[in-house]
Amino acid sequence: MHRLFISDLHLDDPNSPQFLRFVECLTEEALDVDEIYILGDLVEMWIGDDDDSPLAAALTKALANACAHCSVFLMHGNRDFLFKEQFAERTGVRLIDDPHLPDPALLLCHGDLLCTDDTEYQILRKQLRGDPWQQQFLAQSLAQRRAFGEDLRRRSQQENANKTESIMDANAVAIAQLMSENSAPTLIHGHTHRPGLDTLNANNRRIVLGPWERCGWLCRQKDEKFELQCFSLARRYGT
Numbered sequence: 001m002h003r004l005f006i007s008d009l010h011l012d013d014p015n016s017p018q019f020l021r022f023v024e025c026l027t028e029e030a031l032d033v034d035e036i037y038i039l040g041d042l043v044e045m046w047i048g049d050d051d052d053s054p055l056a057a058a059l060t061k062a063l064a065n066a067c068a069h070c071s072v073f074l075m076h077g078n079r080d081f082l083f084k085e086q087f088a089e090r091t092g093v094r095l096i097d098d099p100h101l102p103d104p105a106l107l108l109c110h111g112d113l114l115c116t117d118d119t120e121y122q123i124l125r126k127q128l129r130g131d132p133w134q135q136q137f138l139a140q141s142l143a144q145r146r147a148f149g150e151d152l153r154r155r156s157q158q159e160n161a162n163k164t165e166s167i168m169d170a171n172a173v174a175i176a177q178l179m180s181e182n183s184a185p186t187l188i189h190g191h192t193h194r195p196g197l198d199t200l201n202a203n204n205r206r207i208v209l210g211p212w213e214r215c216g217w218l219c220r221q222k223d224e225k226f227e228l229q230c231f232s233l234a235r236r237y238g239t
Helices: 017-029 054-067 085-091 119-128 131-138 142-161 172-182
Strands: 002-006 035-039 071-075 094-096 100-103 106-108 186-189 196-199 205-208 216-222 225-231
Touching (some): 017 216, 071 100, 085 094, 131 142, 205 225
Parallel strands (some): 035 071, 071 094, 106 186, 186 205
Antiparallel strands (some): 002 216, 100 106, 196 205, 216 225
16 A cells, blocks of 8 residues: 655645645656545635635646546645535545544544644634534635635734644643544644654554645655655655
């Protein structure tokens, strides 16, 4: 089994280095791997599947092209939890739950559920993921939704600036509990923007994906081997 895992691209401009490298990565890797998993925060903000922006159009095209060659799975993050079945049908991606077990030995999640010390965020997360809030939000016009999304992003940045790093990091007890509940020895997640490989004990390991900021991050799985990789966003993917 050859799989690729990415998260936290925070795409917001189809002409950005991040988006260009994303398209190149999909184009090249889809011809070689069996499955690609996007573990949340693919975009900086998703206001609904009826989004008519240039980003939405370019994103749909890139994912549809990749899905023609391999299976692509998409998990919601804290920025793009409004991806719905309409988007999945247009692109061919498969929406997956958080957490998700692609096989008994591997557990995937976005990572925000593990940040249990940030109680304010967990309350907000529950509200935004609920059907009543989402139905009310999606009933608004695209302009209203964009304005709300921009305001929510600004407020989130301001609030995070006043929080300690430990509060926004994954909680060790939450990690252990999630892995125990799912009986999976390997956990892969993003969200925290703290990439690395964490050997939890003799049997368990945690792989944290990094954000596509100073470089691009991915985890490559070939059978039972996992490798965390970073690459330049300043030049074409694979060069």
